[in-house]
Amino acid sequence: xxxxxxxxxxxxxxxxxxxxxxxxxxxxxxxxxxxxxxxxxxxxxxxxxxxxxxxxxxxxxxxxxxxxxxxxxxxxxxxxxxxxxxxxxxxxxxxxxxxxxxxxxxxxxxxxxx
Numbered sequence: 124x125x126x127x128x129x130x131x132x133x134x135x136x137x138x139x140x141x142x143x144x145x146x147x148x149x150x151x152x153x154x155x156x157x158x159x160x161x162x163x164x165x166x167x168x169x170x171x172x173x174x175x176x177x178x179x180x181x182x183x184x185x186x187x188x189x190x191x192x193x194x195x196x197x198x199x200x201x202x203x204x205x206x207x208x209x210x211x212x213x214x215x216x217x218x219x220x221x222x223x224x225x226x227x228x229x230x231x232x233x234x235x236x237x
Contacts, residue, residue, distance in 0.1 A: 132197060132219075139194025146187055172236075181233045189226040196222035 153166065174180040196218035203214050 135190065135193035136197040139190035139192070142187060142190050143194055175233070175236050181236070185229055185233055188229045192222040192225040
């Protein structure tokens with residue numbers, strides 16, 4: 124029986140989908156609140172920068188960004204397949220390469236925050 128990378132791809136897809144389902148609505152709510160002029164004192168620049176500069180904050184931001192990228196890559200792959208684009212190997216390589224590049228860039232940018 125040939126080995127498959129499907130469990131790895133599906134775990135990243137499922138993790139990203141679950142995380143997006145919990146985090147994205149909260150981000151939309153915070154953005155709407157800020158758009159209407161209500162900014163809680165805990166959402167100022169200094170507090171958010173301190174969170175992003177701490178190692179637990181970097182890990183949380185890394186998980187949120189990278190898992191959402193992998194989820195989006197797999198969702199685009201299945202959507203394009205459903206629309207009739209049958210070049211699955213090309214779509215998979217392109218989408219997962221973009222997600223991998225985004226993950227690497229996330230690591231580089233998070234390391235640079237001090």
